[in-house]
Amino acid sequence: MEPVPQAVSDRPLPGQAIPYRPDPQLAALAPWLGDSVAAADFPQTVLRWRNDRAAAQVGLDGLSDDEWLAHFGRFAPLPGNLPGPLALRYHGHQFGVYNPDLGDGRGFTFAQLRDGAGRLLDLGTKGSGQTPWSRRGDGRLTLKGAVREILATELLEALGVNTSRTFSVIETGENLWRGDEPSPTRSAVLVRLSHGHIRIGTFQRLLALDKPAEMHELIAYCLAQFPGAPDAAPAGSSPAATLLHQVVARMADMAASYMVAGFVHGVLNTDNMNVTGESFDYGPWRWLPRWDAGFVAAYFDEAGRYAFGRQPEVIGWNCGQLAVALRLVEEAPPLIAALERFGPLYQAAMARRWCWRLGVASQGLERDSALIAACETAMRASGTGPDAFFHAHRGGRGADAVPALAGYEPCGGDHPLWQEEAPPSLLIDEVESIWAPIAEHDDWSALDAKIAAICRLGEALGQPPVPAGHDH
Numbered sequence: 001m002e003p004v005p006q007a008v009s010d011r012p013l014p015g016q017a018i019p020y021r022p023d024p025q026l027a028a029l030a031p032w033l034g035d036s037v038a039a040a041d042f043p044q045t046v047l048r049w050r051n052d053r054a055a056a057q058v059g060l061d062g063l064s065d066d067e068w069l070a071h072f073g074r075f076a077p078l079p080g081n082l083p084g085p086l087a088l089r090y091h092g093h094q095f096g097v098y099n100p101d102l103g104d105g106r107g108f109t110f111a112q113l114r115d116g117a118g119r120l121l122d123l124g125t126k127g128s129g130q131t132p133w134s135r136r137g138d139g140r141l142t143l144k145g146a147v148r149e150i151l152a153t154e155l156l157e158a159l160g161v162n163t164s165r166t167f168s169v170i171e172t173g174e175n176l177w178r179g180d181e182p183s184p185t186r187s188a189v190l191v192r193l194s195h196g197h198i199r200i201g202t203f204q205r206l207l208a209l210d211k212p213a214e215m216h217e218l219i220a221y222c223l224a225q226f227p228g229a230p231d232a233a234p235a236g237s238s239p240a241a242t243l244l245h246q247v248v249a250r251m252a253d254m255a256a257s258y259m260v261a262g263f264v265h266g267v268l269n270t271d272n273m274n275v276t277g278e279s280f281d282y283g284p285w286r287w288l289p290r291w292d293a294g295f296v297a298a299y300f301d302e303a304g305r306y307a308f309g310r311q312p313e314v315i316g317w318n319c320g321q322l323a324v325a326l327r328l329v330e331e332a333p334p335l336i337a338a339l340e341r342f343g344p345l346y347q348a349a350m351a352r353r354w355c356w357r358l359g360v361a362s363q364g365l366e367r368d369s370a371l372i373a374a375c376e377t378a379m380r381a382s383g384t385g386p387d388a389f390f391h392a393h394r395g396g397r398g399a400d401a402v403p404a405l406a407g408y409e410p411c412g413g414d415h416p417l418w419q420e421e422a423p424p425s426l427l428i429d430e431v432e433s434i435w436a437p438i439a440e441h442d443d444w445s446a447l448d449a450k451i452a453a454i455c456r457l458g459e460a461l462g463q464p465p466v467p468a469g470h471d472h
Contacts, residue, residue: 021059022079034089036086039125047068047168048146060078082109082112089103089205090199090204093270094271105137106141109123126189126190141187149169158454161261162277162278168190169190186439196226196278198226203215228469233338238334248469253349264285264288264295266285287385292380294309424453
């Protein structure tokens with residue numbers, strides 16, 4: 001029998017082993033936060049992606065492939081962890097319309113554990129079967145959708161975005177019918193490693209149900225498990241105001257990271273907004289082929305609500321919906337004060353991240369902001385996409401074409417990649433060219449090659465800016 005083709009993350013593992021440290025903190029909130037569910041009984045489990053780099057950071061890289069399949073394909077509980085999966089309850093604004101009939105419809109939280117730095121992380125699923133919140137959905141995920149999520153999370157991580165990480169993809173042997181893919185198509189179950197799954201929509205649900213006691217409990221959980229910088233909020237702030245200050249800082253930084261990456265998430269609903277500021281749940285994402293504020297990722301976003309250039313506005317609006325929910329337990333003025341910080345924090349994050357991707361030392365907010373405007377103008381005039389633009393001007397090169405770069409000093413070190421003709425990119429045609437050999441011949445080599453190129457880009461860019469709004 002021939003070996004099963006797999007895509008394997010090939011970045012080096014940390015030199016020091018990290019122990020597995022289960023810590024199922026959500027169990028205390030489970031009676032009102034979620035529903036106990038069972039995973040689907042899949043016809044088969046074939047390992048396609050095993051992220052040992054991520055697994056090493058939470059002490060799970062020592063699992064054998066059979067153990068991996070048992071835990072992440074059949075969802076046998078991890079030792080000392082949640083006794084069973086938990087499908088979380090939440091509401092949310094979807095394309096601006098409030099929907100109280102949401103919740104984990106094809107996923108669940110499977111385990112919680114600490115990394116080497118002591119951060120609490122979740123293992124959550126996508127495509128693991130139906131739950132009480134599935135409505136008319138089948139609870140499944142296509143294999144192509146899982147491959148797209150691998151690609152999205154790997155490139156976002158390389159580009160410095162605070163993102164969930166694709167931990168595992170297992171093909172499950174079912175034929176699925178989808179309106180946006182040639183069908184029948186292959187199925188998979190995905191596991192993500194994420195810094196929590198508490199959404200803005202989680203808070204919105206408690207407001208809608210008038211649950212102040214649970215709101216206080218959820219705020220306390222978030223402040224304890226996702227700590228922010230000690231000076232994130234004014235002295236004497238209430239827990240609710242403190243949390244909103246932290247979330248605003250995180251979301252402003254996330255919005256900036258999308259813009260600098262040239263990334264369009266596509267579905268920035270409040271149920272897709274994690275209060276840790278970590279980007280997650282990738283469906284109709286796209287990278288920009290050119291700098292176009294009106295570029296839309298989702299074919300069903302007919303009004304362009306989540307177009308590239310509107311992402312900061314929408315993410316700020318989502319923060320406002322969290323403030324509305326927190327009014328259940330807090331007065332308006334301190335919440336408004338937190339929201340008013342979004343714009344300045346976003347501008348500062350844009351400057352910090354733009355200079356990082358260009359590989360130049362900051363010249364201060366005013367000049368850095370002028371540089372951003374000049375770069376945007378140059379990209380629009382030339383039709384150059386952001387990937388090619390940042391590559392061509394790495395270290396301040398090409399100041400003749402972008403005079404605002406004059407005087408910027410290179411930083412971040414050199415790498416052979418910057419001397420090559422073009423950087424790795426991930427436009428939609430490239431995604432299709434990676435998927436086609438998998439679909440037709442079960443050939444995963446193009447995915448392997450793309451992941452290797454993305455990892456090399458991450459190495460060339462170096463250590464990304466520290467995500468804002470956290471106690472580091």
